[in-house]
Amino acid sequence: MTTPLTDVSDIEQQTIKRVTKRMIPFLILLFVVAFLDRNNVGFAALRMNEDIGISQTIYGLGAGIFFLGYFMFEVPSNILLHRYGARVWIARIMVTWGIIAGAMGFLQTPVHFISLRVLLGIAEAGFFPGVIYLLSLWFPSRYRARMIATFYLGVPIAQIIGAPLSVGLMELGDAWGFVGWRLMYIVEAVPAVILGVVCYFYLTDHPADAHWLTDKQRNWLIGTLEQEERNKPLVVGLQPTKGQMIRKALCNRQVWLLALVYFGITSGSNAMNFFMPTVLASFRGSFGLEIGLMQNGLITAIPYAVAAVAMIWWSRRSDRLQERHWHAGGAAMLAAVSIAVALWLNQPWIIVIGFILLAMGVYSAINVFWAVPGQVLTGVGAAAGIGLINSIGNLSGFVGPYLTGYLFTVTGSYTPGFLVIAALVGAGGLGMVLMPRNKVSQIGTAIPAAAAGGKA
Numbered sequence: 001m002t003t004p005l006t007d008v009s010d011i012e013q014q015t016i017k018r019v020t021k022r023m024i025p026f027l028i029l030l031f032v033v034a035f036l037d038r039n040n041v042g043f044a045a046l047r048m049n050e051d052i053g054i055s056q057t058i059y060g061l062g063a064g065i066f067f068l069g070y071f072m073f074e075v076p077s078n079i080l081l082h083r084y085g086a087r088v089w090i091a092r093i094m095v096t097w098g099i100i101a102g103a104m105g106f107l108q109t110p111v112h113f114i115s116l117r118v119l120l121g122i123a124e125a126g127f128f129p130g131v132i133y134l135l136s137l138w139f140p141s142r143y144r145a146r147m148i149a150t151f152y153l154g155v156p157i158a159q160i161i162g163a164p165l166s167v168g169l170m171e172l173g174d175a176w177g178f179v180g181w182r183l184m185y186i187v188e189a190v191p192a193v194i195l196g197v198v199c200y201f202y203l204t205d206h207p208a209d210a211h212w213l214t215d216k217q218r219n220w221l222i223g224t225l226e227q228e229e230r231n232k233p234l235v236v237g238l239q240p241t242k243g244q245m246i247r248k249a250l251c252n253r254q255v256w257l258l259a260l261v262y263f264g265i266t267s268g269s270n271a272m273n274f275f276m277p278t279v280l281a282s283f284r285g286s287f288g289l290e291i292g293l294m295q296n297g298l299i300t301a302i303p304y305a306v307a308a309v310a311m312i313w314w315s316r317r318s319d320r321l322q323e324r325h326w327h328a329g330g331a332a333m334l335a336a337v338s339i340a341v342a343l344w345l346n347q348p349w350i351i352v353i354g355f356i357l358l359a360m361g362v363y364s365a366i367n368v369f370w371a372v373p374g375q376v377l378t379g380v381g382a383a384a385g386i387g388l389i390n391s392i393g394n395l396s397g398f399v400g401p402y403l404t405g406y407l408f409t410v411t412g413s414y415t416p417g418f419l420v421i422a423a424l425v426g427a428g429g430l431g432m433v434l435m436p437r438n439k440v441s442q443i444g445t446a447i448p449a450a451a452a453g454g455k456a
Helices: 010-039 041-052 056-084 086-106 110-124 127-138 141-151 154-175 180-202 215-230 242-251 253-281 293-321 325-345 348-369 379-393 396-411 415-434
Strands: none
Touching (some): 010 041, 010 086, 010 110, 010 127, 010 180, 041 110, 041 154, 041 180, 056 086, 056 127, 056 379, 056 396, 086 110, 127 379, 141 293, 141 348, 154 180, 154 253, 253 293, 253 325, 253 348, 253 379, 253 396, 253 415, 325 415, 396 415
16 A cells, blocks of 8 residues: 555655755756757757758658657667666766767758767667666655656756757857857757766666665665565566566567557657747748747747646646546646647637647656556566657657658648647547556566466
């Protein structure tokens, strides 16, 4: 039975507070930098596409192909993270993606653009699922939704500060005689390399290595996490090898269902991240509106600012009630309906409101969603399973932007593409609601749960 969050011991409060203070702000900072370097292409496109002759179809392909590289290398990256530890592997990820993100400032052709986006995805592969896996090693399950949500604040923070920062750097570069979007790419890449070095010295892989906790705090945390592992379905016979655990995770039906649900939900966030600036720019001259570069950046930040508040409140509610499926699925379905209705009404400020509700719903759904895999996957199987879920899910980052760009090229409107995105988000939400509760096989057990006494 889960202990209510209001009924906790002093040592539990002290330990969770200490671990949170030590890890979460730093991880948020890393995520902010990751999203700056991943999504600043949306602002660069306002000038870059014309400068080097990139069509909306090619832009959508380049924006989304990041996730193809991400997909191919994410599971191997997460398995290597399990082998070498988060401290080493996340540091490696950050330094390599920083170098490639900076190289975006020197691209000359559409081929360069697409190639560098593939390499950026390969370099960053494993970062997000690696952090999710790391959090599962440090926080008991009943704290994870709120911790994941707090970590995920990096996304709206990156958009809130990234929008004005990116357009500000572009305008500054133009004023100084540089090509503004090139300067933006280079400047925003530098923090990734610096923080990658810091990461190597700052992160701690396991609670047993946490010398910054007292002995009492460390023993409580280790004991609590070990007890959670023991409370998973019975292990009968010999403990499986790492290879067997990886194969079980990658072949598990429920893991693939979670991956498909995640694909649908993240379709909304990826399409919004890459196309909201150009959707706003398309209003210029329509309805008597004049939206400049800085106004575009400031308006773009609004949905993410509102979403930051909503997702923290929603994840805390999910933790308090210990309910995941309706919290994740319901939020996603709200997002889908909101953006579809806004596009149907086709008024600029209603569409902005639609984007606000889309951001609130999608990011709230994502945070609650990630509390589920960590409760049912263990060991290297967790690293592989979480990596698979995230890599399959993030293929929406390839499909969505490419499809949106292609449909815009064909129809001259963003509405058809975003209606498809709304349908995918809604399907993901519905899938989460309909998914069986407490039926996910426990990866890492020696035999199926049914053979261990019939428990699921």
